[in-house]
Amino acid sequence: MAHDWQRDFEQLVDEHQSMVFSLALRMTGDRGLAEEIAQDVFMELDRNMGRIESPLHALYWLRRVAMSRSADALRRRKVRGMDLWVEMEEGHGAFVEQRSSPLSSRLEQLLATLPEPQRAALVLRYQEDLTPEEIAATLEAPLATVKSHLQRGLKLLRAKAATNLKEFVRVKEQARGF
């Protein structure tokens, strides 16, 4: 029985490490912190393996706990007085350098500048492809609030993208000698 659980746990880590890490990374913008959060989330999963009823339950559970731990980490940083956004802007070089598309990288950077609830809703919507109802269940928030965060977040992100990306394209074009 114990061996079965161990095999299941390893399998769950294999299957979901990318999802948990990506959620934590996009919420905190810090690779080291995201890795710590992912470790904590999987350790908590290990302690709660007895309550996990199915692979789908594990997926929802991991999403919920990853978001909750990321929010806790952000709150702890705020309490400690660290300026996360400056840190994210500075640290984003390492975070985005592997990206193939510069547009994607810029969008990720812009995401980091959104307020936390809007960022959480957008990450779950576009990274995890969740419906507003599923996002509301994951974040344990009212559906109307989630819809509002999605709308406002999307609008804000688009507005920022319109300003920043025009500038970005102009700088690139200048660099190419246009």
Next chain:
Amino acid sequence: MDSEPIDDVEREQFERELKLAFERRPAPPSLKRKVMEHRGRQRTERLRIRTVIWQRLAACLLLAGLLGGGFEWRQREEQRRGEAARQQVLSALRITTHALNQVRAQLAEHDRDRQE
């Protein structure tokens, strides 16, 4: 920061861009190893704590058994001594009764001799 009004096509295009930008990132290769190592350490620690708890529990039970046994032995020893003392008193009473009976018989014989 207000955005210009956008149509559905533009919105869909932007959402497609977002989905591409927000694809899941591969986790660092060390993550799984760290998780499994941490888990192994936690399990060892939990096992150690469980062993210590069982050892302490066993020691408590042994101590309780020894105390209970000692108390029981003391009770039985006191009972045994009480019984021995009772037997001694009964023996002494039997001897005394026998001696008194003898004395009474001798006195009765002596009285009969004097009357004759």
